Amino acid sequence: METRKKKLIEVALPLDAINRESAREKSIRHGHPSTLHLWWARRPLAACRAVLFAQLVDDPSSHPDKFPTEEAQKKERERLFNIIEEMVKWENINNERVLEKARKEILKSTDGNPPPVLDPFCGGGSIPLEAQRLGLKAYASDLNPVAVLITKALIEIPPKFAGRSPVHPGAQTSSQSHGAKGLAEDVRYYGKWMRDEAEKRIGNLYPKVKLPEEYGGGEATVIAWLWARTVKCPNPTCGAQMPLVRSFALSTKKGKQAWVKPMVEGNQYRFEVRTGEGKPREGTMNRRGATCLCCRTPVPFDHIRAEGKAGRMRQRLMAIVTEGPRKRIYLEADTEHVRVAKKAEPKWKPGGELQGKCRVSVPLYGMNTFADLFTPRQLVALTTFSDLVMEARERVHEDAIKTGMTDDGKGLDDEGT
Ligand SMILES: [Zn+2]
Structure with missing residues (x-):
């Protein structure tokens, strides 16, 4: 019987470096998925990357033929630690040289055939995202449809647009778009359009405040x-x-x-x-x-x-x-701000009845529908953004056709364009 090989994670990890980089991620304001979508228990990407790597790469003690002494094993372990320490740095998130090194180590320890990764409770998608970055096949699921949506947007959709130019008006189509940069540029463009349009429509309900x-x-x-x-x-x-x-x-x-x-x-x-x-x-x-x-x-x-x-x-x-x-x-309440809040009148509200037990059983307080959980102003804002999603979709579609793309009538989930 083949003896099971010990993996690096069972022996040692450079925890200080992993913890430091994981903590740093919380304050990153540019390029991190958390700036695009909130998730309540998002796992730090650095920790996911390091753990996936250390679960797949053998500890040097598993190879006494190559590393016969403790001294030799220690030296090899330090070399692997160096790879992790480089790999967890936010600055190296797209550094192909660093990532390729990590991928090679994984292949070496898995006879060129690494196992797929399954995260059955993927939440914000950190684990499948990092599995994909390390060149592994990733599967993910979640009971919460919001988690499924944001994980799809993180992992499944961008590769379908790899190398594509942006389609929005005024986009530079001549330059070669690397990776999902074209898609990212479109997301920024139409996102800004939605934001500006929302401000035009309901900005009057959000007065600024005079600072003392x-x-x-x-x-x-x-x-x-x-x-x-x-x-x-x-x-x-x-x-x-x-x-x-x-x-x-x-x-x-x-x-x-x-x-x-x-x-x-x-x-x-x-x-x-x-x-x-x-x-x-x-x-x-x-x-x-x-x-x-x-x-x-x-x-x-x-x-x-x-x-x-x-x-x-x-x-x-x-x-x-x-x-x-x-x-x-923090400022004191202002009568003008109260007046403006009371002005909000939603044209639509979610009427579904609340069912089952919530953490606070709100029906006990006479709040029986989903709409009762929101203030009128919140309902106006949610309805406005919901309408704008559909309008943005129409715009994207029109603009994409103008750049020469064809509509095959199939959605992305159906391998459509
Ligand atoms: Zn009283």
């Missing part, structure tokens, strides 16, 4: 409006629209702490934003229910749910978040 002098003045783009849901306090002598807030903290990062400070007067209140020394008061929600911000009456979930089901749950703007030159800036 302490932040250098001028205007900034809002990245989030933070709202609190409210219900009426059941205490008849109070009757405040009590905010339901788990935490008043806005940022807990050291040196960048910010929080909302509610200022109460009778059954009225407003929210101020504080930064620097100090800390936020406790939220108004806990496992047992809520506490009224104004009169401190404990309010059970039954009351909150009944108010929700009766359609009486409201919203109150707590704070505005904007991207400053160096850090996020």
Whole structure:
């Protein structure tokens, strides 16, 4: 019986280099799949690449004929470590010389016939992408259709456009397009068209915010409006629209702490934003229910749910978040911003009933359809982008025909053009 060969991953890995490069990927702003599509548990590409390599390449101790002494094995292991250390660097992601070296090692350890890689729960597609980069045949699946879509866009679609020129108007068709560069240029072009078109159509619903002098003045783009849901306090002598807030903290990062400070007067209140020394008061929600911000009456979930089901749950703007030159800036709620948000009127909404158990069982609060999970402004934005996808598709089709491509009536999944 043939003794099983030990793989490099079973013996040692240059973990410091792999960890360092994996951590660095989080701050890469250009060229990384995470900048094109969010995935919640995206695995670092460097770690996937290194692990795939080390799972396929033999540890030198598996070849006592070639490396008879521990000293010789150690030396060979160091050579393999050097390949990994080069391979995990972001700068080498398209470095054919470095990748070819890695592919050769894999072929050497697998008698020129490396096994295919299967990732049955591929998520953001990091593992099949890196398998493909290392010259391996990759298979992937996922139960989540979003994961399947983004993995297809990452791995399956670009090779179909290899060497093709871009089709958008004004594209340089004369220059030879290398790899999927032509496709990438088109994605950027039509993506920008969609973004600009969306701004024309619904930009009025997204007002900019005036920065206070302490932040250098001028205007900034809002990245989030933070709202609190409210219900009426059941205490008849109070009757405040009590905010339901788990935490008043806005940022807990050291040196960048910010929080909302509610200022109460009778059954009225407003929210101020504080930064620097100090800390936020406790939220108004806990496992047992809520506490009224104004009169401190404990309010059970039954009351909150009944108010929700009766359609009486409201919203109150707590704070505005904007991207400053160096850090996020948190600003106080602004009546103009509340007015604009209330102006949004979606022309369409997803009406499907929510089924089964969610992490928070929202139907208990009277939210019964998918549309209930969104604010009107969010529905307007989602509908606008959804319409623009179809319009962009028509444009791409027309422009592609103009460059001389033919429509064979078949989709990409059907080996069509
Ligand atoms: Zn109260």
